[in-house]
Amino acid sequence: MSTTATAKATSPESPDPSTSGLDRYFKISQRGSTVAREVRGGFATFFAMAYIIVLNPIILGSAKDMYGHQLDSGQLVTATVLTAAFSTLLMGVIGNVPIALAAGLGVNTVVALQLAPKMSWPDAMGMVVLAGVVVMLLVATGLRERVMNAVPVGLRKGIAIGIGLFIMLIGLVDSGFVSRIPDAAHTTVPLQLGGDGHLTGWPVLVFILGTLLTLALIIRKVPGAILISIVVMTIVAMVINAVATVPSWGLTTPKWPGNPVASPDFGLVGEVSLFGGFEKVGVLTGVLFVFTVLLSCFFDAMGTILGVGDEAKLMDKDGNFPGINKVLLVDGLAVASGGATSSSATTCFVESTAGVGEGARTGLASVVTGGLFSVALFLTPLATMVPSQAATPALLAVGFLILAGSVKDIDWSDFTIAVPAFLAMVMMPFTYSITNGIGIGFIAFSVLRLAAGRGREVPVAMYVVSAVFVFYYAMPALGLT
Numbered sequence: 001m002s003t004t005a006t007a008k009a010t011s012p013e014s015p016d017p018s019t020s021g022l023d024r025y026f027k028i029s030q031r032g033s034t035v036a037r038e039v040r041g042g043f044a045t046f047f048a049m050a051y052i053i054v055l056n057p058i059i060l061g062s063a064k065d066m067y068g069h070q071l072d073s074g075q076l077v078t079a080t081v082l083t084a085a086f087s088t089l090l091m092g093v094i095g096n097v098p099i100a101l102a103a104g105l106g107v108n109t110v111v112a113l114q115l116a117p118k119m120s121w122p123d124a125m126g127m128v129v130l131a132g133v134v135v136m137l138l139v140a141t142g143l144r145e146r147v148m149n150a151v152p153v154g155l156r157k158g159i160a161i162g163i164g165l166f167i168m169l170i171g172l173v174d175s176g177f178v179s180r181i182p183d184a185a186h187t188t189v190p191l192q193l194g195g196d197g198h199l200t201g202w203p204v205l206v207f208i209l210g211t212l213l214t215l216a217l218i219i220r221k222v223p224g225a226i227l228i229s230i231v232v233m234t235i236v237a238m239v240i241n242a243v244a245t246v247p248s249w250g251l252t253t254p255k256w257p258g259n260p261v262a263s264p265d266f267g268l269v270g271e272v273s274l275f276g277g278f279e280k281v282g283v284l285t286g287v288l289f290v291f292t293v294l295l296s297c298f299f300d301a302m303g304t305i306l307g308v309g310d311e312a313k314l315m316d317k318d319g320n321f322p323g324i325n326k327v328l329l330v331d332g333l334a335v336a337s338g339g340a341t342s343s344s345a346t347t348c349f350v351e352s353t354a355g356v357g358e359g360a361r362t363g364l365a366s367v368v369t370g371g372l373f374s375v376a377l378f379l380t381p382l383a384t385m386v387p388s389q390a391a392t393p394a395l396l397a398v399g400f401l402i403l404a405g406s407v408k409d410i411d412w413s414d415f416t417i418a419v420p421a422f423l424a425m426v427m428m429p430f431t432y433s434i435t436n437g438i439g440i441g442f443i444a445f446s447v448l449r450l451a452a453g454r455g456r457e458v459p460v461a462m463y464v465v466s467a468v469f470v471f472y473y474a475m476p477a478l479g480l481t
Helices: 021-026 035-049 052-061 073-095 107-118 121-140 143-149 153-175 202-219 225-243 276-281 283-311 324-340 352-357 363-376 393-409 415-431 434-451 460-474
Strands: 101-103 178-180 191-193 346-348
Touching: 021 035, 021 363, 035 225, 035 352, 035 363, 035 393, 052 073, 052 101, 052 107, 073 101, 073 324, 073 346, 073 363, 101 324, 107 121, 107 276, 107 283, 121 143, 121 276, 121 283, 121 324, 143 283, 143 324, 143 460, 153 178, 153 202, 153 283, 153 352, 153 393, 153 415, 153 434, 202 225, 202 393, 225 352, 225 393, 276 283, 283 324, 283 346, 283 352, 283 393, 283 434, 283 460, 324 346, 352 393, 415 434, 434 460
Parallel strands: none
Antiparallel strands: 101 346, 178 191
16 A cells, blocks of 8 residues: 655664664664554554464364374464464564564465375474475575566566455455355356355445445545454444344354453474475475475465565665565574474465555564464454454455556566566466466566577576476476375
């Protein structure tokens, strides 16, 4: 959201003595923000991604390992919240960016459906830890930053727009405004309006009203527009749930919990076997499993970091992200910590754009979000009372703002950059994967520049990553999955 105020002319070397230590540490004034904006942004991000507290345990808890064992739901809630709190606080304090982290959707499905059935749960989580270690090694050698800097500005803008469209689709699906048509319908149309082709039910009405309220507040430039909308619509949903018969709100029912306090259960923390999985599936398959987790974490986080960084105006004049290595290091630690707590790989969340939409520009917002996750360890019933229909309007509003702010910066006259950018932006929502959008965009960019006789303009790192993606997509055909 383009609400950045004019930054003060204060350099890191000569801080304004009138500012507080908090302001100087997080560079709040320097980035044109305020403490109030950061706090609002931290709250908005938390509410926009709090669904992971419910969703991750459902995805992991519904799967069985090769021995038929299932993870305990209560322990999964604790592990999910604990890792999100730790990783997000770390990102705020060390990375100083408004990016929150939690168990990655998509990666947890890989762990649940590909890894666990062929080994024990500790073995599967050990693979996740190893993927995190590899990420950190790539950061330490500078290879990960080199890959990110090799992405041309136009393609970065395409990735940012793709993320905007992706989170808009997430908002529409999670709210129930659109739904997937079951395969049994024998139709080539994948989505439909509402649950049956029509908009019906109180939850959808809450989403529609929330979207209109969010956009109206943004147009009126009301401070805290997104957070105000989330709070107001949560109250509206609670009233509706109390006086009307609502068959289902989805994952979260908006009602005051009988007992808002719940003791955390740390039973899954440390239940990891680093190399046990290789004994079960063999070295080659084990390496491919680690590679699959690594690839998803690496590029999902890359896309999110670039998208959020661009929207928060954290890029320099050359389109690079100052201090990116610290952010990438924390991301690698997050992946490993997710495996160590059995909550699956933890990664940067695109819902962080909700906080950026509130004006967040620094790590203080992440500290607030991480603090709320810490509190949620003991108040999980309260943290999960916000229905998705009240939180997802923020994703639509921010998705639009990302698109509006980036689409004009792509050189549409140069097809060697316009086509890859276009493919990246449409493949993310159409395949429901940030990684797929990045991979297809990278491959298209390398091939089209070669076809145009401009192959020397493509950085070596881009060729290498494109080749890795080609191999990744060819793995099923080669019998390597």
